[in-house]
Amino acid sequence: MTFNEPVRKYILSGIVAFILVGLIVANVMASKQDEKFAAKEALYNQAAQLQAEGKFEDAWEAISKVLKGEPNSEIANYLAAIIAANKGDLKQATIYMQKTLDINPHKVEDPMFMIQLGELFVAVERYDDAKTVLLRCQEWGWAPEEMPNYQEHVATLLAQSENLQ
Numbered sequence: 001m002t003f004n005e006p007v008r009k010y011i012l013s014g015i016v017a018f019i020l021v022g023l024i025v026a027n028v029m030a031s032k033q034d035e036k037f038a039a040k041e042a043l044y045n046q047a048a049q050l051q052a053e054g055k056f057e058d059a060w061e062a063i064s065k066v067l068k069g070e071p072n073s074e075i076a077n078y079l080a081a082i083i084a085a086n087k088g089d090l091k092q093a094t095i096y097m098q099k100t101l102d103i104n105p106h107k108v109e110d111p112m113f114m115i116q117l118g119e120l121f122v123a124v125e126r127y128d129d130a131k132t133v134l135l136r137c138q139e140w141g142w143a144p145e146e147m148p149n150y151q152e153h154v155a156t157l158l159a160q161s162e163n164l165q
Contacts, residue, residue: 040069048079056087074103078113085120094120111137111144118157127161134158 003011047062060083066076081096097117100107107113114137121130134154143150 036069040066044076044079047083051079051083051086054086056083059083060087072103074100074107077103081116081120085116090120090123094124094126108136111140111150112146115147115150115153115157118154122157122161130161131158134161 043062044066047059047066050056050059050062060080063076063080063083066073067080070076077096077100081093081100084090084096085093094117097113097120100113101117114133118130118133118137121127121133134157137154138151138158141151147153
């Protein structure tokens with residue numbers, strides 16, 4: 001079957017129209033997604049700022065809203081853990097730290113994350129877990145710049161967890 005010239009023009013016009021409509025729809029949907037992302041990012045930044053200022057209850061409200069929309073966000077779960085720990089809710093902080101680790105298993109290579117996780121495990125009396133984490137910290141044999149007494153702190157936490165067991 002052969003197509004004559006007018007049929008070819010209609011087919012080409014239909015394809016072009018289909019592509020243009022698709023591009024317009026994609027653009028509209030993308031702009032809505034950008035707005036949602038910007039709102040969540042602003043809320044996260046607000047939570048981080050409030051946490052830095054020591055306003056932990058307000059920070060908790062903000063990060064809770066972020067987590068409702070993004071429950072599998074590594075950075076939001078980590079900030080939630082920090083805020084919960086500062087509020088004194090250590091069990092909740094431990095849950096958020098573990099969720100952060102579940103989302104990104106490579107966090108075991110982050111010495112500051114691991115020492116914080118070890119501290120939380122000791123605080124909530126999960127000594128076997130603390131020992132596992134702290135032995136991992138001890139294996140590195142060095143201290144990050146942010147915490148020059150890292151290895152001494154690891155040794156203290158290990159001794160504390162072994163004595164309280």
